[in-house]
Each structure stands twice: as C-alpha cells, then as structure tokens.
Amino acid sequence: MSDAIIEATKKHPAPEGLLYTYGTAGFRTKAEVLDSVLTRVGLIAALRSRALKGKWIGVMITASHNPPEDNGVKLVEPLGNMLKEEWEVLSTTMANKATPEEVAQYYNEIATKYKIDLKEPARVVVARDTRASGARLLGCLLDGLKGANAEHKDFGFLTTPQLHYVVRCLNTEGTSEAYGEPTEKGYYEKFGAAFKNALKGKKPQGSLTVDGANGVGGPKLKELIKYLPTKEEGGLDIHVVNDNVIKPESLNVDCGADYVKTNQRAPPSSKVGPLDRCCSLDGDADRVVYYFKDEGGVFRLLDGDRIATLVASFLGKLVEQSGLAAKIKIGVVQTAYANGAATKYVQENLKLRVDCTPTGVKYLHHAAETHDIGVYFEANGHGTVIFSRSTTDTIAEHEPRNPGQKEALDVLRSTIELINQAVGDALSDLLLVEVVLAHKSWGPQEWLSTYTDLPNKLSKVIVGDRRIFQTTDAERRLVKPEGVQKKIDQEVQKVHQGRSFARASGTEDAVRVYAEALTKAEADDLARKVSDIVK
Ligand code: 16G
Ligand code: ZN
Incomplete structure (x- = not known):
C-alpha cells in the first residue's frame, strides 16, 4: 500500500514553508494552498475508519463563513461528532510532512501505534459546499482515499449538518439507535415530518425571510421546503433570498449569519418591512441568527443566545407540563461571548444552570452531554440541543396522566425529532425556532422583550x-x-x-x-x- 500512498501524495506536493493546523474548524486557509492537505486528510480518514473497524467517517470540504477564496476541510466521527482531539494532532502532523515518503511512513507509524489492522475496510463519505475550489479539492481528497484503498460515497453538495446527519445514519442503520435514511432525501423527510408534528396544528404567524449567504444552505432549504406543509396547509411561508450559488464569488459577501452578527445590521440587500422575521445562514448552513426591524425601523438582532433562551424555556415548559420535571433537568451551555443579560436571564428567570466553555463546538457539545437535556449555542448562532440516552428513554416510556400531559408529551417527542442532535444545524434550528414561536403565538418583538441585551x-x-x-x-x-x-x-x-x-x-x-x-x-x-x- 505504501507505493500507492507515495503516488497519491506525489500528485499534490506540499508547498514549502507553510505550517498547517487542524484547528477548531479543521484545516482552513486560502484554497490555493490546500491540495496537499486534502490528499493527506484522505489518508487520515481512511486510518480513522480502519481504527473503528470500517465505520463510516465523514469529510466535509468547506470554509463556512470565510471569504470565497478560502476553503477548508474537517473530519466527522461515526455518530456525527467532531473529530477526536488525538486525531486532530495526527492530522496536523500528517499535513506537515515534507515528502511523500515521510507521509507513507507516518501512515504506517499511526497504524502501528494505534494497532490499526490495515486490512480492515475503510469507508469515507464526502461532501462539499459551493465554493469554486471545491471540485479541485475533492479530486485531491479522492486521490488520498484511493491511495489508502478506501471505499467512498460522494454526496456532492451538502450543508455541513447534512453530512453529519448522513454519517450518523450510515453508522446506526439497522440498530436500535437508527437515526434516519442515510440520504439527502431522508434528511428532508425526517425533518419535514418532525416540523409538521411539532407544530401540532399551531400556525406560524406571518412569513420568514431566509438569507442563504449565497451558499449551499439556500438551495438545500428550497429543497426542504418541498417536504414542509404549505402555507395553505397551516405551514410556514418561507422566502429564500441570497441563494445565488452560480456566482461563488458572492458567497458570504454582504450577507450571511457572520455578516449580520458582526456588523449588527441586516444585509444591505434586505427589503423586509417592520416586524417581519428574518434569519441568515452561514456559508455551510451550520449557523443561524434571527433579526427584524422594529416598529421604529431599528435593526434588532436575535442571536444564538436568544435561540438558546427561547428553546430552553420552551423545553422546560414541555418537560414540566408532561409531568417529567422531577426526572429531567435542563442545562444551558454558553461561551464567554454570551451576553451577560442572557446568562442572567437563564439563571434567574428560567432558573437553569449555565456552564461556560471555551469557543468551539466540541467544548460546548461535550459540556452539554453532562445534562439530561443540554442546550448549547454560541452567540454567533451555532448550536443545538442534545438529549441523554436515559432522558430519551424516559420521554419515550412516560405514560401521561391526563390530556394536558399527553398534549405536551406529543410536542416534546416531535421536537426531539426536529433537532439535529449530531451538530448545530441552521435548517433544523430555524424550524425549531418557528415551532416555538408558533406555540407561544409570539412575533419577534415578544421574543426580544424577554430580556434586554447589554450593549x-x-x-x-x-x-x-x-x-x-x-x-x-x-x-x-x-x-x-x-x-x-x-x-x-x-x-x-x-x-x-x-x-x-x-x-x-x-x-x-x-x-x-x-x-x-x-x-x-x-x-x-x-x-x-x-x-x-x-x-
Ligand atoms: C469555528 C468554530 C465555531 C467558533 C469559531 C470561532 C466549530 C465547528 N466551529 O468556526 O464554533 O465560533 O471557530 O472562531 O467548532 P474564532 O476562534 O476565530 O473566534
Ligand atoms: Zn459554518
């Protein structure tokens, strides 16, 4: 196998004098210097899969909210989690090996050190966002996978959370933890059905305008809409804007979640009226922030902190109304970027515990796992909710004592289905927000008035x-x-x-x-x- 690895690595030599690091978001830098990294990531992905006896490993080619000329790559663990930290270090070392021979040698060293049987199958599933450099980088990755003799499935364009979803589905298929159909269509069917069930006849008010950051999220949302109840059927009226993926140089430019959060303003192209709900996705649709113009025409942001407080209060109520308050405790996880007013609101009004972790999804996710229900969001709009195994069982087995409990329990169960527990997912998160607002009969102003952000x-x-x-x-x-x-x-x-x-x-x-x-x-x-x- 070493010869094949050397051949593959030779095709994409590493530029001299550059140091690569697998950081919080994988490898991410100017796309033009990433070819060698992609090939080597292919090798690492194959090793990781073999180390796990042929479980599917995900590789996502994206640079999220970064400018169009950047790109990046990250690896996804079998249940859709972020790559194990030890392997981040191996990836970094591999990316920085100077020659093809050293790469092949290091491949074998890893196998020896971790007692990886190189005869085990290697299975890797890949997808990418809409960046112009994506096709070339995919080629580099496939060369690496071929060099390592790995089997692969290429899903073409997907949002980052869709890839996480597919990975989790592939690895749980046919087990008691089956997560869904491991296809893009399976994703839409699962979340579309959960949205309808979680609404439980409540009708979303007004409309929602979604800014797709001119990235992969726009077309994927348009696809998802086909699986949602229409406005006439009591569903949501969604307008997708900034969904131009034909012009990749417009990705994240003057639009998208990062633009809105950082500049604290709507995209300049926004044409909505007062009190119209809007939200912006980022370039790979794993972040979402909401906003609106108030009656005085002033821009108001409803960021990740707001989504966390909204969702935590909703779930808290459902747990209580289902008669499960004594058994299930909710915790909220934030980073230092959470607004002080949000932290205070969760502690004093919702009376829930707040943990603070360093920036980066893996830290938040890890802390959220210590709770029965862990709600974690970064202020920038990345986050989700996770339910412990025993909590999921408790909710599944609970017998309601009266119609009120049954009603709440039904909504709670469908809400769990609506949440992408593998990773923060802008599309699933926005459907979740819409469900909560519909149940509370709230517009954005009511949501905003729960507390006042500190400037x-x-x-x-x-x-x-x-x-x-x-x-x-x-x-x-x-x-x-x-x-x-x-x-x-x-x-x-x-x-x-x-x-x-x-x-x-x-x-x-x-x-x-x-x-x-x-x-x-x-x-x-x-x-x-x-x-x-x-x-
Ligand atoms: C990465 C992180 C994101 C974090 C951001 C901070 C993941 C998947 N992504 O994009 O959660 O908010 O980095 O960037 O962990 P910074 O370190 O440049 O402030
Ligand atoms: Zn992102």
Whole structure:
C-alpha cells in the first residue's frame, strides 16, 4: 500500500514553508494552498475508519463563513461528532510532512501505534459546499482515499449538518439507535415530518425571510421546503433570498449569519418591512441568527443566545407540563461571548444552570452531554440541543396522566425529532425556532422583550504573534502575557456592568476582544482600551 500512498501524495506536493493546523474548524486557509492537505486528510480518514473497524467517517470540504477564496476541510466521527482531539494532532502532523515518503511512513507509524489492522475496510463519505475550489479539492481528497484503498460515497453538495446527519445514519442503520435514511432525501423527510408534528396544528404567524449567504444552505432549504406543509396547509411561508450559488464569488459577501452578527445590521440587500422575521445562514448552513426591524425601523438582532433562551424555556415548559420535571433537568451551555443579560436571564428567570466553555463546538457539545437535556449555542448562532440516552428513554416510556400531559408529551417527542442532535444545524434550528414561536403565538418583538441585551462590541486586533495569548477560565482571563489581565481588569472596573476578555482566534491570525457595558459608549470605549492593551 505504501507505493500507492507515495503516488497519491506525489500528485499534490506540499508547498514549502507553510505550517498547517487542524484547528477548531479543521484545516482552513486560502484554497490555493490546500491540495496537499486534502490528499493527506484522505489518508487520515481512511486510518480513522480502519481504527473503528470500517465505520463510516465523514469529510466535509468547506470554509463556512470565510471569504470565497478560502476553503477548508474537517473530519466527522461515526455518530456525527467532531473529530477526536488525538486525531486532530495526527492530522496536523500528517499535513506537515515534507515528502511523500515521510507521509507513507507516518501512515504506517499511526497504524502501528494505534494497532490499526490495515486490512480492515475503510469507508469515507464526502461532501462539499459551493465554493469554486471545491471540485479541485475533492479530486485531491479522492486521490488520498484511493491511495489508502478506501471505499467512498460522494454526496456532492451538502450543508455541513447534512453530512453529519448522513454519517450518523450510515453508522446506526439497522440498530436500535437508527437515526434516519442515510440520504439527502431522508434528511428532508425526517425533518419535514418532525416540523409538521411539532407544530401540532399551531400556525406560524406571518412569513420568514431566509438569507442563504449565497451558499449551499439556500438551495438545500428550497429543497426542504418541498417536504414542509404549505402555507395553505397551516405551514410556514418561507422566502429564500441570497441563494445565488452560480456566482461563488458572492458567497458570504454582504450577507450571511457572520455578516449580520458582526456588523449588527441586516444585509444591505434586505427589503423586509417592520416586524417581519428574518434569519441568515452561514456559508455551510451550520449557523443561524434571527433579526427584524422594529416598529421604529431599528435593526434588532436575535442571536444564538436568544435561540438558546427561547428553546430552553420552551423545553422546560414541555418537560414540566408532561409531568417529567422531577426526572429531567435542563442545562444551558454558553461561551464567554454570551451576553451577560442572557446568562442572567437563564439563571434567574428560567432558573437553569449555565456552564461556560471555551469557543468551539466540541467544548460546548461535550459540556452539554453532562445534562439530561443540554442546550448549547454560541452567540454567533451555532448550536443545538442534545438529549441523554436515559432522558430519551424516559420521554419515550412516560405514560401521561391526563390530556394536558399527553398534549405536551406529543410536542416534546416531535421536537426531539426536529433537532439535529449530531451538530448545530441552521435548517433544523430555524424550524425549531418557528415551532416555538408558533406555540407561544409570539412575533419577534415578544421574543426580544424577554430580556434586554447589554450593549457590546467585538473587535479584531492584529498582533505580532497571537500564540503568546494564553487563557484560562473558559477564555475569560489571560494568564499570558504576564500583567496584561491586570490592566484589562483595571479598565473593566471603570465602567458600569463592564466585562471584557481577549483571546487568540482559532480561525484567523488575530486576537479578538469582546467588551460589554451598561451603555454602548462605555462598551465601545472599553473595547478600544482593551484592544490598545493587547496590541
Ligand atoms: C469555528 C468554530 C465555531 C467558533 C469559531 C470561532 C466549530 C465547528 N466551529 O468556526 O464554533 O465560533 O471557530 O472562531 O467548532 P474564532 O476562534 O476565530 O473566534
Ligand atoms: Zn459554518
């Protein structure tokens, strides 16, 4: 097999002098320097599958919300989770091997070290977003898979969460944990049916305008709509905008979840009226944020924190109304970017526990797994809800004592079906939000009025070497460079309800500074002061 690996690697030589890292979002950088990485990811995926005795491993080619000229790749574990951390390190080492011979040697070293039987089958399922570089990079990946003699299924264009879904389905097919049909159609059927059942006759008010970021999410949502009840059937009136995937250079440009969240404004192309619900997906449709114009025409954002609070309160009520409150506890997981007002609302109004973890889905997901029901969302709109095995069983086996309990239990069960538990999924999340709003008979204004966000500011600071910034306490405090945290603390104390932190980005060569305070002026000022300190 070594010869085949050497051949494959030779076709896509690694550029000199570049250092690749498998970070929080896999490998992600300019697409033009990713060929060698893709081939090697193919080899790693094959090894990972063989290590798991031929379980299906996913490979997604995407750079999410990054600009059109970027691309990236990440690996998906058999149940649809993020790649095991140990394997992130192996991937990084593999990507940085200089010669084809070293690559082949390292392949065998991994096999020896992890006692991987190279005669085991290797099965890999691949998909990509709509970036122009995707087809070329797919070719590089397939060369790697061929070199490792791996079997593969190519699903063409999918959203990242759809790929996670397919991977989970393939590995659970025919078991008691079967997740669904391992096809794109299976995805639409599952979530379409769950949406209808979870609505349980409640009709969504008004319409929803969805900005697809000119990425893969737009066409996939249009497909999903075919499986949803129509407006006439009591369903949702959805308008898809920014769904131009024919022009890949428009991906994430002046639209999409990241644009809306970072700039705290609607895409300039938005034409909706006051109180019309809108949401934006990111380039691979694993994030969603909501927003609307209030009656005074002012832009209002309903971000990941808002989705988390909305969903946690809804599930809390359903659990209680089903007669399960004594058996099932809900926990909410956030990162340091969660608005202080959101954290306070969950703790004081919803009376639920809040955990804070470092940025990155794997940390949040892991923390959410410690709860019966774990609701996790990043403020940027990435998140989902996960139910422990025993909680799922408890809900499935529970016998309602009266019609009220039965009603709540039915909705709870369909809501579980509607949630993509493998990973945060913009399409599933938006259907979930719509179900909650329909049940509560809420428009965006009612949703917004549950609490008032503290004004905040997020800044990006370019520094000489971001690796010197080391954090503790879920990234809320700096331990290095020495003395910097003390200076930040001094500035924070000067403003009302101030909070601020600085952390090295995991996806860009920069340090991010977050600040919040009682007034916008104070938040902006605090962000500026802290940026000056870390510069
Ligand atoms: C990655 C993470 C996302 C996080 C973002 C932060 C995953 C799948 N994605 O996109 O959760 O919010 O990085 O970026 O974990 P930053 O480190 O540049 O701030
Ligand atoms: Zn994304």
